[in-house]
Amino acid sequence: MSTPNILWLCTDQQRYDTIRSLGNDLIRTPNIDKLVNEGVAFTQAYCQSPVCSPSRASFLTGRYPRTTRCRQNGQTIPADEVLVSRMFANAGYRCGLAGKLHLASCSEGKVEERIDDGYHDFHWSHHPQPDWPENAYTQWLRSKGQSWKDLYSGPSTGFVKVGVPAEFHQTKWCADTTIDFIRSNQDRPWFFSFNCFDPHHAFDPPPEYLAKYNPDDMPLPKFESGELDAKTTFQRLDSVWAHNSPGEFHTAAMTDADRRQVTAAYYAMCELIDDQVGRIMDSLERSGQRENTIVIFMSDHGEMLGDHGIYFKGPHFYDEAIHVPLVISAPDRFQAGLRVGGLTELVDLVPTLLEAADMEVPKRVQGKSLLPHLTGQADPAHHRDTVFCEYYNSWTHGDAYGTMLRTTREKFIVYHGTDQGELYDLNSDPDEFTNLWTSPDHQSLKLRLMQQCFDASVLGMDPWPPRRGAF
Numbered sequence: 188m189s190t191p192n193i194l195w196l197c198t199d200q201q202r203y204d205t206i207r208s209l210g211n212d213l214i215r216t217p218n219i220d221k222l223v224n225e226g227v228a229f230t231q232a233y234c235q236s237p238v239c240s241p242s243r244a245s246f247l248t249g250r251y252p253r254t255t256r257c258r259q260n261g262q263t264i265p266a267d268e269v270l271v272s273r274m275f276a277n278a279g280y281r282c283g284l285a286g287k288l289h290l291a292s293c294s295e296g297k298v299e300e301r302i303d304d305g306y307h308d309f310h311w312s313h314h315p316q317p318d319w320p321e322n323a324y325t326q327w328l329r330s331k332g333q334s335w336k337d338l339y340s341g342p343s344t345g346f347v348k349v350g351v352p353a354e355f356h357q358t359k360w361c362a363d364t365t366i367d368f369i370r371s372n373q374d375r376p377w378f379f380s381f382n383c384f385d386p387h388h389a390f391d392p393p394p395e396y397l398a399k400y401n402p403d404d405m406p407l408p409k410f411e412s413g414e415l416d417a418k419t420t421f422q423r424l425d426s427v428w429a430h431n432s433p434g435e436f437h438t439a440a441m442t443d444a445d446r447r448q449v450t451a452a453y454y455a456m457c458e459l460i461d462d463q464v465g466r467i468m469d470s471l472e473r474s475g476q477r478e479n480t481i482v483i484f485m486s487d488h489g490e491m492l493g494d495h496g497i498y499f500k501g502p503h504f505y506d507e508a509i510h511v512p513l514v515i516s517a518p519d520r521f522q523a524g525l526r527v528g529g530l531t532e533l534v535d536l537v538p539t540l541l542e543a544a545d546m547e548v549p550k551r552v553q554g555k556s557l558l559p560h561l562t563g564q565a566d567p568a569h570h571r572d573t574v575f576c577e578y579y580n581s582w583t584h585g586d587a588y589g590t591m592l593r594t595t596r597e598k599f600i601v602y603h604g605t606d607q608g609e610l611y612d613l614n615s616d617p618d619e620f621t622n623l624w625t626s627p628d629h630q631s632l633k634l635r636l637m638q639q640c641f642d643a644s645v646l647g648m649d650p651w652p653p654r655r656g657a658f
Contacts, residue, residue: 191517
Protein backbone atom coordinates (compact mmCIF):
# COMPACT_ATOMS: atom_id res chain seq x y z
CA MET A 188 0.00 0.00 0.00
CA SER A 189 1.41 3.39 -0.97
CA THR A 190 1.08 6.49 1.21
CA PRO A 191 -2.51 6.13 2.45
CA ASN A 192 -5.19 8.77 2.16
CA ILE A 193 -7.16 9.54 5.33
CA LEU A 194 -10.94 9.98 5.17
CA TRP A 195 -12.17 10.96 8.64
CA LEU A 196 -15.97 10.85 8.98
CA CYS A 197 -16.95 12.51 12.25
CA THR A 198 -20.56 13.10 13.25
CA ASP A 199 -21.77 15.30 16.09
CA GLN A 200 -23.42 13.88 19.20
CA GLN A 201 -24.08 10.35 17.88
CA ARG A 202 -24.56 7.59 20.41
CA TYR A 203 -22.67 4.30 20.23
CA ASP A 204 -25.94 2.32 19.86
CA THR A 205 -27.06 3.77 16.52
CA ILE A 206 -25.56 1.18 14.16
CA ARG A 207 -27.66 -1.78 13.07
CA SER A 208 -24.83 -4.28 12.68
CA LEU A 209 -23.64 -3.45 16.20
CA GLY A 210 -26.96 -4.28 17.80
CA ASN A 211 -29.74 -1.77 17.02
CA ASP A 212 -32.41 -3.54 14.96
CA LEU A 213 -34.64 -0.45 14.82
CA ILE A 214 -32.28 1.67 12.74
CA ARG A 215 -31.16 1.37 9.10
CA THR A 216 -27.43 1.92 8.54
CA PRO A 217 -26.40 -0.34 5.61
CA ASN A 218 -23.39 1.76 4.58
CA ILE A 219 -21.87 2.00 8.04
CA ASP A 220 -22.67 -1.71 8.44
CA LYS A 221 -20.55 -2.31 5.35
CA LEU A 222 -17.66 -0.39 6.93
CA VAL A 223 -18.05 -2.54 10.05
CA ASN A 224 -17.95 -5.72 7.96
CA GLU A 225 -14.93 -4.50 5.97
CA GLY A 226 -12.99 -3.11 8.90
CA VAL A 227 -12.47 -3.07 12.65
CA ALA A 228 -15.21 -1.91 15.04
CA PHE A 229 -14.03 -0.73 18.45
CA THR A 230 -17.09 -1.50 20.52
CA GLN A 231 -15.86 0.10 23.76
CA ALA A 232 -14.58 3.47 22.48
CA TYR A 233 -14.90 6.53 24.74
CA CYS A 234 -14.41 10.23 24.20
CA GLN A 235 -12.36 12.31 26.65
CA SER A 236 -15.05 14.93 27.30
CA PRO A 237 -18.85 14.79 27.01
CA VAL A 238 -18.97 18.16 25.19
CA CYS A 239 -17.75 19.22 21.76
CA SER A 240 -14.71 21.49 21.91
CA PRO A 241 -12.71 19.62 24.58
CA SER A 242 -13.43 16.29 22.90
CA ARG A 243 -12.46 17.54 19.45
CA ALA A 244 -9.30 19.24 20.70
CA SER A 245 -8.38 15.97 22.39
CA PHE A 246 -8.86 13.56 19.48
CA LEU A 247 -7.36 15.97 16.94
CA THR A 248 -4.14 16.35 18.97
CA GLY A 249 -3.91 12.97 20.69
CA ARG A 250 -3.84 14.77 24.05
CA TYR A 251 -6.21 15.02 27.01
CA PRO A 252 -8.44 18.11 27.44
CA ARG A 253 -6.50 19.30 30.49
CA THR A 254 -3.33 19.09 28.40
CA THR A 255 -4.65 20.90 25.34
CA ARG A 256 -6.05 23.69 27.58
CA CYS A 257 -9.18 23.66 25.43
CA ARG A 258 -11.39 22.48 28.27
CA GLN A 259 -14.73 24.18 27.61
CA ASN A 260 -17.07 24.98 24.77
CA GLY A 261 -16.26 28.62 24.10
CA GLN A 262 -12.52 28.33 24.71
CA THR A 263 -10.02 28.66 21.85
CA ILE A 264 -7.41 25.94 21.51
CA PRO A 265 -3.99 27.51 22.18
CA ALA A 266 -1.94 28.33 19.10
CA ASP A 267 0.94 26.09 20.18
CA GLU A 268 -1.18 22.94 20.02
CA VAL A 269 -0.59 20.86 16.88
CA LEU A 270 -3.51 19.19 15.14
CA VAL A 271 -3.08 15.91 13.32
CA SER A 272 -4.16 17.72 10.14
CA ARG A 273 -1.13 20.00 10.49
CA MET A 274 1.11 16.95 10.97
CA PHE A 275 -0.20 15.41 7.74
CA ALA A 276 0.06 18.73 5.89
CA ASN A 277 3.70 18.93 6.97
CA ALA A 278 4.18 15.45 5.47
CA GLY A 279 2.96 16.66 2.07
CA TYR A 280 -0.74 15.80 2.32
CA ARG A 281 -3.48 18.01 0.91
CA CYS A 282 -5.83 18.56 3.85
CA GLY A 283 -9.48 19.58 3.68
CA LEU A 284 -12.53 19.99 5.89
CA ALA A 285 -16.28 20.32 5.40
CA GLY A 286 -18.53 21.26 8.31
CA LYS A 287 -17.64 22.19 11.85
CA LEU A 288 -14.24 22.29 13.54
CA HIS A 289 -15.29 23.81 16.89
CA LEU A 290 -11.91 24.40 18.47
CA ALA A 291 -12.94 27.96 19.33
CA SER A 292 -16.06 29.88 20.22
CA CYS A 293 -18.50 30.74 17.45
CA SER A 294 -21.36 32.09 19.54
CA GLU A 295 -23.25 35.35 19.13
CA GLY A 296 -22.37 35.68 15.46
CA LYS A 297 -18.64 35.26 16.02
CA VAL A 298 -16.71 33.29 13.38
CA GLU A 299 -14.49 30.55 14.71
CA GLU A 300 -10.89 31.63 15.20
CA ARG A 301 -8.40 29.25 13.57
CA ILE A 302 -4.92 28.27 14.65
CA ASP A 303 -2.41 26.89 12.12
CA ASP A 304 -4.54 23.78 11.60
CA GLY A 305 -3.08 22.58 8.29
CA TYR A 306 -6.38 22.60 6.36
CA HIS A 307 -5.80 23.90 2.83
CA ASP A 308 -9.47 23.56 1.81
CA PHE A 309 -11.60 24.85 4.68
CA HIS A 310 -15.36 24.74 4.03
CA TRP A 311 -16.62 25.87 7.42
CA SER A 312 -20.20 25.48 8.61
CA HIS A 313 -20.41 25.17 12.36
CA HIS A 314 -24.15 24.57 12.14
CA PRO A 315 -26.77 24.99 9.43
CA GLN A 316 -28.32 28.23 10.67
CA PRO A 317 -27.17 31.27 8.66
CA ASP A 318 -25.63 33.05 11.64
CA TRP A 319 -22.58 34.14 9.67
CA PRO A 320 -22.04 35.13 6.01
CA GLU A 321 -18.93 32.91 6.19
CA ASN A 322 -21.10 29.79 6.61
CA ALA A 323 -20.12 27.75 3.53
CA TYR A 324 -23.34 25.73 3.69
CA THR A 325 -25.63 28.75 3.47
CA GLN A 326 -23.43 30.12 0.67
CA TRP A 327 -24.08 26.83 -1.15
CA LEU A 328 -27.81 27.19 -0.57
CA ARG A 329 -27.76 30.67 -2.08
CA SER A 330 -25.85 29.37 -5.11
CA LYS A 331 -28.77 27.01 -5.68
CA GLY A 332 -31.36 29.76 -5.31
CA GLN A 333 -32.41 28.53 -1.88
CA SER A 334 -32.88 30.24 1.46
CA TRP A 335 -32.29 28.39 4.72
CA LYS A 336 -35.06 30.37 6.38
CA ASP A 337 -37.54 29.41 3.68
CA LEU A 338 -36.43 25.78 3.63
CA TYR A 339 -36.59 25.49 7.39
CA SER A 340 -40.20 26.56 7.67
CA GLY A 341 -41.67 23.12 8.28
CA PRO A 342 -44.00 22.54 11.22
CA SER A 343 -43.00 21.51 14.72
CA THR A 344 -44.67 18.44 16.18
CA GLY A 345 -44.19 18.37 19.91
CA PHE A 346 -40.44 18.46 20.49
CA VAL A 347 -39.54 17.55 16.89
CA LYS A 348 -39.06 20.00 14.03
CA VAL A 349 -39.62 18.93 10.43
CA GLY A 350 -36.32 19.90 8.85
CA VAL A 351 -34.81 20.80 5.50
CA PRO A 352 -35.41 18.32 2.65
CA ALA A 353 -32.46 15.97 2.20
CA GLU A 354 -31.56 17.51 -1.17
CA PHE A 355 -30.62 20.76 0.57
CA HIS A 356 -29.54 19.45 3.96
CA GLN A 357 -26.25 20.42 5.60
CA THR A 358 -25.23 16.77 5.90
CA LYS A 359 -25.78 16.32 2.16
CA TRP A 360 -23.74 19.48 1.47
CA CYS A 361 -20.93 18.06 3.63
CA ALA A 362 -20.99 14.88 1.55
CA ASP A 363 -21.04 16.82 -1.75
CA THR A 364 -18.02 18.84 -0.62
CA THR A 365 -16.20 15.68 0.45
CA ILE A 366 -16.89 14.02 -2.89
CA ASP A 367 -15.62 17.08 -4.77
CA PHE A 368 -12.40 16.96 -2.75
CA ILE A 369 -11.90 13.24 -3.39
CA ARG A 370 -12.34 13.72 -7.13
CA SER A 371 -10.00 16.71 -7.24
CA ASN A 372 -7.06 15.16 -5.41
CA GLN A 373 -6.46 11.80 -7.04
CA ASP A 374 -2.86 12.63 -7.90
CA ARG A 375 -1.56 13.23 -4.35
CA PRO A 376 -2.04 11.96 -0.81
CA TRP A 377 -4.84 13.66 1.07
CA PHE A 378 -6.45 13.97 4.50
CA PHE A 379 -10.10 15.03 4.70
CA SER A 380 -12.44 15.74 7.64
CA PHE A 381 -16.18 15.27 7.03
CA ASN A 382 -17.72 17.00 10.07
CA CYS A 383 -21.49 17.22 9.69
CA PHE A 384 -23.68 18.78 12.39
CA ASP A 385 -26.15 15.86 12.59
CA PRO A 386 -27.47 14.14 14.64
CA HIS A 387 -26.94 17.04 17.06
CA HIS A 388 -30.19 18.61 18.29
CA ALA A 389 -32.48 20.28 17.40
CA PHE A 390 -34.26 17.06 16.40
CA ASP A 391 -35.08 18.09 12.84
CA PRO A 392 -34.57 15.40 10.17
CA PRO A 393 -35.74 15.85 6.59
CA PRO A 394 -39.45 15.03 6.29
CA GLU A 395 -38.83 12.07 3.99
CA TYR A 396 -36.52 10.51 6.61
CA LEU A 397 -38.78 11.28 9.55
CA ALA A 398 -41.58 9.43 7.75
CA LYS A 399 -39.50 6.22 7.78
CA TYR A 400 -39.66 5.84 11.57
CA ASN A 401 -42.90 5.17 13.40
CA PRO A 402 -42.69 6.65 16.90
CA ASP A 403 -44.87 3.82 18.23
CA ASP A 404 -42.04 1.40 17.37
CA MET A 405 -39.46 3.30 19.39
CA PRO A 406 -38.40 2.32 22.91
CA LEU A 407 -38.86 4.64 25.84
CA PRO A 408 -35.68 6.06 27.36
CA LYS A 409 -34.05 4.09 30.16
CA PHE A 410 -35.22 5.40 33.51
CA GLU A 411 -36.03 3.94 36.93
CA SER A 412 -38.51 5.61 39.21
CA GLY A 413 -36.68 7.31 42.07
CA GLU A 414 -33.20 6.95 40.59
CA LEU A 415 -32.60 10.71 40.60
CA ASP A 416 -32.94 10.81 44.38
CA ALA A 417 -29.39 9.46 44.71
CA LYS A 418 -27.96 11.34 41.71
CA THR A 419 -26.19 14.70 41.59
CA THR A 420 -27.77 18.15 41.58
CA PHE A 421 -26.53 18.54 37.98
CA GLN A 422 -28.58 15.55 36.86
CA ARG A 423 -31.65 16.67 38.75
CA LEU A 424 -31.34 20.08 37.07
CA ASP A 425 -31.16 18.55 33.59
CA SER A 426 -34.04 16.19 34.29
CA VAL A 427 -36.28 19.28 34.36
CA TRP A 428 -34.73 21.36 31.56
CA ALA A 429 -32.51 20.40 28.64
CA HIS A 430 -30.02 23.24 28.94
CA ASN A 431 -28.29 23.80 25.64
CA SER A 432 -28.82 26.19 22.78
CA PRO A 433 -30.23 25.81 20.17
CA GLY A 434 -33.19 23.71 21.24
CA GLU A 435 -33.65 24.15 25.00
CA PHE A 436 -36.88 22.55 26.11
CA HIS A 437 -38.83 21.59 29.19
CA THR A 438 -37.85 17.95 29.64
CA ALA A 439 -40.20 17.35 32.56
CA ALA A 440 -43.18 18.35 30.40
CA MET A 441 -42.59 15.56 27.88
CA THR A 442 -45.05 12.71 27.50
CA ASP A 443 -44.07 9.17 26.55
CA ALA A 444 -45.32 9.93 23.02
CA ASP A 445 -43.00 12.94 22.90
CA ARG A 446 -40.05 10.84 23.98
CA ARG A 447 -40.72 8.18 21.36
CA GLN A 448 -41.10 10.85 18.70
CA VAL A 449 -37.73 12.39 19.58
CA THR A 450 -36.05 8.99 19.35
CA ALA A 451 -37.64 8.41 15.94
CA ALA A 452 -36.35 11.79 14.74
CA TYR A 453 -32.86 11.06 16.07
CA TYR A 454 -32.75 7.70 14.28
CA ALA A 455 -33.95 9.39 11.10
CA MET A 456 -31.04 11.84 11.34
CA CYS A 457 -28.64 8.91 11.74
CA GLU A 458 -30.07 7.23 8.63
CA LEU A 459 -29.53 10.44 6.65
CA ILE A 460 -25.88 10.36 7.74
CA ASP A 461 -25.63 6.73 6.65
CA ASP A 462 -26.94 7.51 3.17
CA GLN A 463 -24.37 10.28 2.77
CA VAL A 464 -21.60 7.95 3.97
CA GLY A 465 -22.72 5.59 1.21
CA ARG A 466 -22.46 8.33 -1.42
CA ILE A 467 -18.96 9.23 -0.24
CA MET A 468 -17.81 5.61 -0.25
CA ASP A 469 -19.24 5.07 -3.75
CA SER A 470 -17.25 8.09 -4.96
CA LEU A 471 -14.12 6.74 -3.34
CA GLU A 472 -14.63 3.39 -5.09
CA ARG A 473 -15.35 4.96 -8.50
CA SER A 474 -12.24 7.13 -8.27
CA GLY A 475 -10.08 4.04 -7.71
CA GLN A 476 -8.88 5.28 -4.31
CA ARG A 477 -10.69 2.95 -1.90
CA GLU A 478 -7.81 0.48 -1.65
CA ASN A 479 -5.44 3.27 -0.68
CA THR A 480 -7.64 5.09 1.84
CA ILE A 481 -8.01 4.63 5.58
CA VAL A 482 -11.60 5.42 6.53
CA ILE A 483 -12.59 6.33 10.09
CA PHE A 484 -16.22 6.62 11.19
CA MET A 485 -16.87 8.05 14.68
CA SER A 486 -18.56 10.79 16.69
CA ASP A 487 -17.25 13.43 19.08
CA HIS A 488 -19.49 12.36 21.99
CA GLY A 489 -22.92 10.89 22.60
CA GLU A 490 -26.47 12.06 23.30
CA MET A 491 -28.48 11.25 26.44
CA LEU A 492 -31.72 10.96 24.40
CA GLY A 493 -33.88 10.90 27.53
CA ASP A 494 -32.03 8.14 29.35
CA HIS A 495 -31.96 8.87 33.09
CA GLY A 496 -34.40 11.70 32.38
CA ILE A 497 -31.82 13.79 30.49
CA TYR A 498 -31.56 15.09 26.92
CA PHE A 499 -28.58 16.57 25.04
CA LYS A 500 -25.33 16.66 27.07
CA GLY A 501 -23.70 18.31 30.06
CA PRO A 502 -21.63 17.29 33.10
CA HIS A 503 -22.79 13.69 32.69
CA PHE A 504 -20.60 10.63 32.25
CA TYR A 505 -23.19 7.99 31.50
CA ASP A 506 -22.18 5.70 28.65
CA GLU A 507 -24.91 7.34 26.55
CA ALA A 508 -22.88 10.57 26.72
CA ILE A 509 -19.31 9.31 26.33
CA HIS A 510 -19.44 5.90 24.60
CA VAL A 511 -19.17 6.52 20.84
CA PRO A 512 -19.11 4.53 17.60
CA LEU A 513 -15.63 3.95 16.16
CA VAL A 514 -14.96 1.99 12.98
CA ILE A 515 -11.68 1.98 11.02
CA SER A 516 -11.40 0.36 7.61
CA ALA A 517 -8.65 -0.08 5.01
CA PRO A 518 -9.00 -3.04 2.60
CA ASP A 519 -6.01 -5.38 2.34
CA ARG A 520 -4.24 -3.45 5.11
CA PHE A 521 -6.41 -3.89 8.21
CA GLN A 522 -8.49 -6.77 9.47
CA ALA A 523 -12.02 -7.20 8.13
CA GLY A 524 -15.03 -7.90 10.33
CA LEU A 525 -13.06 -7.70 13.58
CA ARG A 526 -14.70 -6.47 16.78
CA VAL A 527 -12.31 -5.07 19.39
CA GLY A 528 -13.99 -5.07 22.78
CA GLY A 529 -11.12 -3.68 24.82
CA LEU A 530 -11.49 -0.23 26.37
CA THR A 531 -10.41 2.44 23.88
CA GLU A 532 -10.04 6.23 24.00
CA LEU A 533 -10.45 8.65 21.11
CA VAL A 534 -7.11 10.12 22.13
CA ASP A 535 -5.70 6.91 20.60
CA LEU A 536 -6.58 7.95 17.04
CA VAL A 537 -3.70 10.36 16.36
CA PRO A 538 -0.89 7.86 17.07
CA THR A 539 -2.83 5.23 15.13
CA LEU A 540 -3.03 7.34 11.97
CA LEU A 541 0.55 8.53 12.23
CA GLU A 542 1.89 5.00 12.60
CA ALA A 543 -0.35 3.74 9.78
CA ALA A 544 1.18 6.38 7.50
CA ASP A 545 4.74 5.57 8.65
CA MET A 546 5.05 8.96 10.34
CA GLU A 547 6.77 9.68 13.63
CA VAL A 548 4.56 10.01 16.72
CA PRO A 549 5.67 13.12 18.65
CA LYS A 550 6.48 12.71 22.34
CA ARG A 551 3.72 15.14 23.28
CA VAL A 552 1.04 12.71 21.99
CA GLN A 553 -0.63 10.87 24.88
CA GLY A 554 -2.72 8.29 23.05
CA LYS A 555 -1.95 4.61 22.61
CA SER A 556 -1.90 3.38 19.01
CA LEU A 557 -4.64 1.04 17.86
CA LEU A 558 -2.56 -0.22 14.94
CA PRO A 559 -1.76 -3.60 16.57
CA HIS A 560 -5.51 -4.26 16.76
CA LEU A 561 -6.09 -3.14 13.19
CA THR A 562 -3.46 -5.55 11.93
CA GLY A 563 -4.60 -8.44 14.13
CA GLN A 564 -1.46 -8.48 16.28
CA ALA A 565 -3.12 -7.66 19.62
CA ASP A 566 -5.72 -9.30 21.84
CA PRO A 567 -9.05 -7.68 20.82
CA ALA A 568 -10.34 -8.16 24.37
CA HIS A 569 -7.86 -5.68 25.81
CA HIS A 570 -6.39 -2.32 24.86
CA ARG A 571 -6.51 -0.20 28.04
CA ASP A 572 -7.23 -1.04 31.68
CA THR A 573 -9.24 2.16 32.14
CA VAL A 574 -10.64 5.16 30.26
CA PHE A 575 -10.52 8.73 31.54
CA CYS A 576 -12.92 11.59 30.84
CA GLU A 577 -13.15 15.25 31.96
CA TYR A 578 -15.70 18.08 32.21
CA TYR A 579 -14.87 21.69 33.06
CA ASN A 580 -17.92 23.86 33.79
CA SER A 581 -19.01 24.34 30.20
CA TRP A 582 -22.40 26.01 30.79
CA THR A 583 -25.47 26.64 33.00
CA HIS A 584 -24.67 24.10 35.70
CA GLY A 585 -22.88 26.27 38.26
CA ASP A 586 -19.51 24.96 39.30
CA ALA A 587 -19.53 21.57 37.59
CA TYR A 588 -16.01 20.18 37.36
CA GLY A 589 -15.98 16.43 36.94
CA THR A 590 -13.56 13.64 36.17
CA MET A 591 -14.44 10.03 35.44
CA LEU A 592 -12.55 6.75 35.50
CA ARG A 593 -14.15 3.69 33.93
CA THR A 594 -12.91 0.12 34.14
CA THR A 595 -14.59 -2.90 32.57
CA ARG A 596 -16.40 -3.48 35.88
CA GLU A 597 -16.88 -0.08 37.56
CA LYS A 598 -17.39 3.59 36.89
CA PHE A 599 -16.20 6.30 39.29
CA ILE A 600 -17.05 10.01 38.94
CA VAL A 601 -16.06 12.86 41.24
CA TYR A 602 -17.40 16.42 41.04
CA HIS A 603 -14.58 18.56 42.37
CA GLY A 604 -15.25 21.17 45.03
CA THR A 605 -18.41 19.33 46.14
CA ASP A 606 -19.19 16.24 48.18
CA GLN A 607 -21.01 14.72 45.21
CA GLY A 608 -20.02 11.88 42.95
CA GLU A 609 -21.15 8.65 41.37
CA LEU A 610 -20.10 5.04 41.68
CA TYR A 611 -21.57 2.20 39.63
CA ASP A 612 -21.06 -1.55 39.66
CA LEU A 613 -21.31 -2.20 35.92
CA ASN A 614 -21.53 -5.96 36.37
CA SER A 615 -24.73 -5.84 38.39
CA ASP A 616 -25.97 -2.46 37.12
CA PRO A 617 -24.85 -1.98 33.49
CA ASP A 618 -27.42 0.78 32.89
CA GLU A 619 -26.06 2.88 35.79
CA PHE A 620 -29.28 3.29 37.72
CA THR A 621 -27.97 2.77 41.27
CA ASN A 622 -25.45 5.30 42.57
CA LEU A 623 -23.31 3.63 45.26
CA TRP A 624 -21.41 6.82 46.20
CA THR A 625 -22.74 6.88 49.76
CA SER A 626 -23.22 3.12 50.21
CA PRO A 627 -21.42 1.98 53.39
CA ASP A 628 -20.66 -1.38 51.77
CA HIS A 629 -18.76 0.24 48.89
CA GLN A 630 -16.46 2.73 50.58
CA SER A 631 -13.32 0.62 50.13
CA LEU A 632 -14.09 0.26 46.41
CA LYS A 633 -14.76 4.01 46.23
CA LEU A 634 -11.40 4.74 47.86
CA ARG A 635 -9.54 2.41 45.47
CA LEU A 636 -11.17 3.94 42.40
CA MET A 637 -10.59 7.46 43.73
CA GLN A 638 -6.87 6.70 43.91
CA GLN A 639 -6.92 5.28 40.37
CA CYS A 640 -8.77 8.35 39.11
CA PHE A 641 -6.26 10.64 40.82
CA ASP A 642 -3.40 8.65 39.27
CA ALA A 643 -5.01 8.97 35.83
CA SER A 644 -5.34 12.71 36.38
CA VAL A 645 -1.69 13.21 37.36
CA LEU A 646 -0.30 10.79 34.80
CA GLY A 647 -2.45 12.45 32.13
CA MET A 648 -0.59 15.73 32.49
CA ASP A 649 1.48 17.04 29.59
CA PRO A 650 4.33 14.60 28.88
CA TRP A 651 6.15 17.01 26.59
CA PRO A 652 5.11 20.66 26.69
CA PRO A 653 4.48 21.88 23.13
CA ARG A 654 6.72 24.49 21.60
CA ARG A 655 7.10 25.87 18.13
CA GLY A 656 9.50 23.91 15.99
CA ALA A 657 8.98 20.74 18.01
CA PHE A 658 7.15 18.92 15.23
